[in-house]
Amino acid sequence: MGSAPHSDDEQSLADVEGEPCELLDDVDEDQAELSVQAHSPERAVRIKGVVVDHHTFVWRSLVRLGVPRADAEDALQQVFMVTARRIDDIAPGSERSFLYGVCLRVASRARRTVARRREVVGEDACPERVDTAARPDEMLDRARARALLDDILTTMPIELRAVFTLFELEQLTMSEIATLIGVPQGTVASRLRRARELFAEQRKRIEARMRSARSATIDRAAAPTARIGLTEGEGT
Structure with missing residues (x-):
């Protein structure tokens, strides 16, 4: 089956969405160290690699699935903690698929929490990087x-x-x-x-x-x- 074309109008969505929070510039090492604790050296190396390679994708996915940016850091930790516990069950090469599945579940819970809090959409404790140009x-x-x-x-x-x-x-x-x-x-x-x-x-x-x-x-x-x-x- 051929892939549906990206319309010019919809391709522009990626341009307006903006960059991840500046905090992500340093989050890879922090998340990696948090996730590898209490694991064997071999597991720790793999977990750290998964975090470093995929943390930006996971953050974007969580936000795009409806996690408020103010809660994205906590949700990010949840995803990688689950991944660390299940690392032996993840086949090499399928890490991103596993991570996205966890993102879907974490985002669903986060959206229910937001609905209960009746949080005002747009209140953002983690502002996007400002384009000074x-x-x-x-x-x-x-x-x-x-x-x-x-x-x-x-x-x-x-x-x-x-x-x-x-x-x-x-x-x-x-x-x-x-x-x-x-x-x-x-x-x-x-x-x-x-x-x-x-x-x-x-x-x-x-x-x-x-x-x-x-x-x-x-x-x-x-x-x-x-x-x-x-x-x-x-x-x-």
């Missing part, structure tokens, strides 16, 4: 695009969100995704189609809501001016 208007546009993407992804069931983000943001092929999440390529194609449809529907809905909100703001701002003009006219 970008103009203020570019940074604002990028922030708005990220907020729109986050809003849309939040509406997707996690199985659709997983396929959509792996294909559109990680730029994996459908064959790679099928291997990664352990489902047939036909299932991947079906989920991707449904996710794209939902993405398009939600984007239209959210953009319409944003236009309506902007229009209401403009109307409220214009109202005092109109009243002043009316008062002046009555006084003449």
